[in-house]
Amino acid sequence: MFTTLKRDIRAALDRDPAARSTLEVLVCYPGLHALYFHRVAHWFWNGNLKTLGRFIAHVGRFLTGIEIHPGASLGMGLFIDHGIGIVIGETTEIGEGVTIYQGVTLGGTSLEKKKRHPTIGNGVVIGAGATILGPIKVGDNSRIGSGSVVVKEVPPNSLVVGVPGQVIYRDGKRVSQAVDLEMADMPDPAQKAIRCVLERLTELEKEVGTLKKELTSSPAHYAPPSKYHSPRNE
Structure with a gap:
């Protein structure tokens, strides 16, 4: 002892x-x-x-x-x-x-x-x-x-x-x-995960923007009638 x-x-x-x-x-x-x-x-x-x-x-x-x-x-x-x-x-x-x-x-x-x-x-x-x-x-x-x-x-x-x-x-x-x-430079897993999410979000925003442009410029673009439109008024 x-x-x-x-x-x-x-x-x-x-x-x-x-x-x-x-x-x-x-x-x-x-x-x-x-x-x-x-x-x-x-x-x-x-x-x-x-x-x-x-x-x-x-x-x-x-x-x-x-x-x-x-x-x-x-x-x-x-x-x-x-x-x-x-x-x-x-x-x-x-x-x-x-x-x-x-x-x-x-x-x-x-x-x-x-x-x-x-x-x-x-x-x-x-x-x-x-x-x-x-x-x-x-x-x-x-x-x-x-x-x-x-x-x-x-x-x-x-x-x-x-x-x-x-x-x-x-x-x-x-x-x-x-x-x-x-x-002193150990990676932060949480920061890395957030960065990956933000990068993916940026890519998705670009893809959505591209799709909107294609739909707007397309002649086959269909715009639904207004809910106030009535065939009787034509």
Whole structure:
């Protein structure tokens, strides 16, 4: 237990430039407090005192703004920076030396009582607001870009960005299908869809205009009689 706590404290000191002392980390870092609550709750959960474990986890959520299910398995050296809004599901497994920023969701995609949450490898960094869904594996030393939505397996040593998440770097090299994809220039799917609709609307307007001209210039153009026209007046 003490070895794990030391690793958690050392992780904050090593990975947060704002951390100035062990005392500051101990009393001022909600991510570390959330880990304390979780490790106690996890112990009770594994000891078949599940309601007590859930209650301790609930208290930790109330005090830190970080929701970690007591059934989740968290490795040593996990650093949760800021942490507000983080949700970690029941069957999540997190390796050692992982860094998670605020707003991250490690969620499930199934209602069945089985493995339904992600497995995060060692040394992974998950950016703010990222979402990882389903029983997928994120390989060791990978990085998930802020705001990304990951629903497929991620190989080790990869950089993933976008919605849905795409691997743009692997082992320090660009992936061929993403040669022109820069992290700051990710395509917006909604914007792309709207652009396609507008382009199609413009094409339809041109076609309608052409048809109107053809009907107007045609000698066989038939104009229906007015509803006020009466044969008796002729």
